Amino acid sequence: MLKVRFAPSPTGSLHLGSARTALFNFLFAGNKKGRFVLRIEDSDRERSDKKLVEEILEDLRWLGLQWDEGPYFQSERIDLYKKYAEKLLNEGKAYLEKAQSAKRKAQSAAIVFKVHPQKIKINDLIYGEIEFDTSVLKDQVLMKSDGSPTYNFACVIDDHQLRITHIIRGDDHISNTPKQIMFYQALGWQIPEFAHIPLIMEPGGGRLSKRYGATAVGEYRQKGYLSEALINYLALLGWAPAGTREIVSLDEMISKFSLSKINKTKAIFNIDKLNWLNAQYIKQTETKRMVELCIPFLRKDGLISNDYDFSHLEKIVDLFKGRLKYLSQISAMADYFFLPARLKYSKEAKTVIKKLDKEIWQELIKRLDNIDDFTPLEKAVDFNRRSLPIKGDGGLKPPSPQTLRERSSPTGFTADNVEKACREIIAEKGIKGAELIHPLRAALTNMPVGPGLFELISVLGKKKAIERLKVCLATLGI
RNA sequence: GGCCCCAUCGUCUAGUGGCCCAGGACAUUAGCUUCUCAGGCUAAAGACCGGGGUUCGAGUCCCCGUGGGGCUACCA
Numbered sequence: 001m002l003k004v005r006f007a008p009s010p011t012g013s014l015h016l017g018s019a020r021t022a023l024f025n026f027l028f029a030g031n032k033k034g035r036f037v038l039r040i041e042d043s044d045r046e047r048s049d050k051k052l053v054e055e056i057l058e059d060l061r062w063l064g065l066q067w068d069e070g071p072y073f074q075s076e077r078i079d080l081y082k083k084y085a086e087k088l089l090n091e092g093k094a095y096l097e098k099a100q101s102a103k104r105k106a107q108s109a110a111i112v113f114k115v116h117p118q119k120i121k122i123n124d125l126i127y128g129e130i131e132f133d134t135s136v137l138k139d140q141v142l143m144k145s146d147g148s149p150t151y152n153f154a155c156v157i158d159d160h161q162l163r164i165t166h167i168i169r170g171d172d173h174i175s176n177t178p179k180q181i182m183f184y185q186a187l188g189w190q191i192p193e194f195a196h197i198p199l200i201m202e203p204g205g206g207r208l209s210k211r212y213g214a215t216a217v218g219e220y221r222q223k224g225y226l227s228e229a230l231i232n233y234l235a236l237l238g239w240a241p242a243g244t245r246e247i248v249s250l251d252e253m254i255s256k257f258s259l260s261k262i263n264k265t266k267a268i269f270n271i272d273k274l275n276w277l278n279a280q281y282i283k284q285t286e287t288k289r290m291v292e293l294c295i296p297f298l299r300k301d302g303l304i305s306n307d308y309d310f311s312h313l314e315k316i317v318d319l320f321k322g323r324l325k326y327l328s329q330i331s332a333m334a335d336y337f338f339l340p341a342r343l344k345y346s347k348e349a350k351t352v353i354k355k356l357d358k359e360i361w362q363e364l365i366k367r368l369d370n371i372d373d374f375t376p377l378e379k380a381v382d383f384n385r386r387s388l389p390i391k392g393d394g395g396l397k398p399p400s401p402q403t404l405r406e407r408s409s410p411t412g413f414t415a416d417n418v419e420k421a422c423r424e425i426i427a428e429k430g431i432k433g434a435e436l437i438h439p440l441r442a443a444l445t446n447m448p449v450g451p452g453l454f455e456l457i458s459v460l461g462k463k464k465a466i467e468r469l470k471v472c473l474a475t476l477g478i
Numbered sequence: 479g480g481c482c483c484c485a486u487c488g489u490c491u492a493g494u495g496g497c498c499c500a501g502g503a504c505a506u507u508a509g510c511u512u513c514u515c516a517g518g519c520u521a522a523a524g525a526c527c528g529g530g531g532u533u534c535g536a537g538u539c540c541c542c543g544u545g546g547g548g549c550u551a552c553c554a
């Protein structure tokens with residue numbers, strides 16, 4: 001049975017580079033119908049944090065990288081490491097070394113592995129043949145004097161015990177491989193296959209670090225990246241499916257995945273391309289799901305409360321779906337749909353608004369007001385019948401006129417009708433479209449940019465639109 | 479310093495000796511679309527690190543140089 005593992009250490013949040021390592025393990029296991037094991041390398045008690053473990057698990061689940069087995073914790077397996085270290089000690093393959101410094105005086109001795117000179121050759125599934133000479137290596141500590149195992153030793157014991165067949169990890173571990181192979185040899189264990197994947201670098205060169213920007217998966221989630229987009233981007237960094245398509249689903253990646261297609265070159269992280277991919281995914285996503293994804297951001301920014309109107313949100317989100325790079329942008333882009341009429345305008349907005357004559361403003365309000373906001377009654381009844389989620393039509397109570405009015409679809413106040421009204425004024429007053437449209441946008445949104453104005457007004461609704469225009473004109477003394 | 483790894487447009491990559499005067503994507507620039515921005519569409523610009531070999535033929539194989547990265551902990 002083919003088995004791989006992902007073994008993060010909880011000394012920090014899940015890093016993008018680690019996430020990519022997890023992804024490649026996941027893809028390989030999926031492609032080969034093997035098992036994907038999760039192991040937490042928390043043998044360094046001082047630097048490990050329980051809270052971070054939970055966070056890492058959550059990030060992995062969010063990414064859709066569900067493991068088949070585990071998580072195992074190294075901290076719970078100390079006896080195991082000790083047992084094998086003592087075995088090597090008894091066989092004369094390791095020796096005790098008394099602590100040198102005064103600081104470690106009270107502690108017991110470390111168990112140190114005796115390194116014998118030899119040539120070790122590995123056949124890396126990505127890099128190919130690599131040869132090492134162990135004569136340049138110092139003797140290796142197995143168990144520290146505080147009783148905890150060193151990384152390389154614990155790693156070997158665990159990978160063997162867990163029957164890991166393929167070790168896929170970052171290429172910063174290449175130099176650790178010969179050390180680990182010596183342990184496998186000394187213990188008489190079968191050596192697994194190795195595949196080292198290149199690290200992710202930051203634009204200036206050097207490992208991707210906080211200096212550059214967000215490096216933790218959680219930060220991208222919080223900013224409103226879709227997990228599919230992040231996965232897609234990470235996969236594309238160092239691996240390319242056949243063909244020229246860039247947007248690839250997780251299932252497709254699994255079926256097409258192959259370790260031999262992974263590049264040996266380290267890849268530089270590029271936020272622009274991630275943004276582009278994320279925008280593509282946002283555009284593709286069904287509006288209903290987009291609303292659900294946006295709700296937490298709108299709530300966090302205090303724009304909606306518990307009793308939001310889902311169908312209205314759908315219309316708003318639809319307006320911005322094609323313009324978002326990531327979800328958290330929605331609040332700043334769409335806040336005017338949620339906030340009360342504006343009393344303060346930017347200098348630029350004021351200037352634009354004042355360019356339109358008072359009488360045109362008045363005419364505009366009149367025309368908008370003349371657009372019928374409600375569906376004829378019969379249609380409204382139909383609409384309600386279809387939309388009320390009550391089983392068995394027979395038991396349906398006729399809605400009150402009040403409910404009917406509230407629930408009726410505002411089919412009259414459409415983008416088309418709003419545009420018609422505006423175009424009429426434009427034609428009658430002999431002005432250019434932009435001369436009316438820009439001030440109107442500024443008055444309604446205080447923004448120089450945004451979605452198509454007529455659609456925007458339609459979604460804003462007749463009542464709100466007119467109220468805002470009136471408040472605006474009063475405030476600016478027009 | 480020692481050991482190990484890597485090297486195609488600014489970035490991610492395709493390319494496994496002839497299909498490559500090197501293809502795609504992001505970013506950039508220009509045009510079109512339009513009420514703005516975004517988007518969409520079209521086009522342009524842009525790379526085989528350098529030097530030696532091998533071969534009829536090299537981005538592709540070998541060597542050297544240069545550059546980048548990793549390891550060199552009782553960190554993982």
